[in-house]
Amino acid sequence: MxxxxxxxxxxxxxxxxxxxxxxxxxxxxxxxxxxxxxxxxxxxxxxAAPMQDMNEPEVIRTLKLSGGVRIQEIIEGEGREARDGDYVQVNYVCRRSNGYFVHSTVDQFSGESSPVTLPLDENQIIKGLKDVLTGMKVGGKRRALIPPSVGYINENLKPIPDEFGPRRSLLSHAKEPLIFEVQLLKIL
Structure with missing residues (x-):
């Protein structure tokens, strides 16, 4: 057949x-x-099926600092840059490197924020976060991976959440890298 x-x-x-x-x-x-x-x-x-316009994806570059901190500039901001010794008002979200949420100054449900004021002094703030904030402009937003060596090496370093649960989570995982998303609101 x-x-x-x-x-x-x-x-x-x-x-x-x-x-x-x-x-x-x-x-x-x-x-x-x-x-x-x-x-x-x-x-x-x-x-044939219509071809859609292809836009180039925006590539966010990562800058690696000498202390091991990796920074991604999300929004550049305007005005003068924050320098050592300044006090800054910021909103932030802190996560562990596996994505687990630790603490935030912005309520995820209502969107209300309670910004914190931090000194750019490595004796009062974690060094990695100081490195992230130094050089930022007002309105700027950065995402950073902070290794434990420049993270919470001491329990008195800011920012520390007031609530027991987030504080315990943060300090019990002090030997892990942290991811901070920080927005600079004011330079005081």
Missing amino acids: DRQHKDVTIKGSHSRHPSVSVKSLPRRVVLQLMGFSPISLCIYPLF
Whole structure:
């Protein structure tokens, strides 16, 4: 029997039509007879799916500082830059490196914020966060990966949450890297 063509006999209709023979064709042949082929899509582009405009994805570069902190500049901000010795008002979200939420100054449900004021002094604030904030402009936003060596090496360093649960979580995982998303609101 030929592989491309098969004879089909309709059973149960012997009395009216003794034998009806139908030749079966491969799908490719049927589609080509109907006018669908890869070549027809090139010749008649209105049959092809429309091409969407492709925008280049915005690449956020990571800057690695000498202390091991990695910074991504999300929004640059405007005005003067924060320097050593300044007091700054910030909103932040702190997570462990596995993405587990630790603490935030912005309520995730209502969007209300309670910014904190931090001194840019490494004796009062974790050194990694000081490195992130130094050089930021008002309105700027940065994401940073802070290694434990420049993180909470001491329990008295800010920012420390007031609530027991976040404070315990933060200090019990002090030997893990932290991810801070920081927005600079004011330089005081």
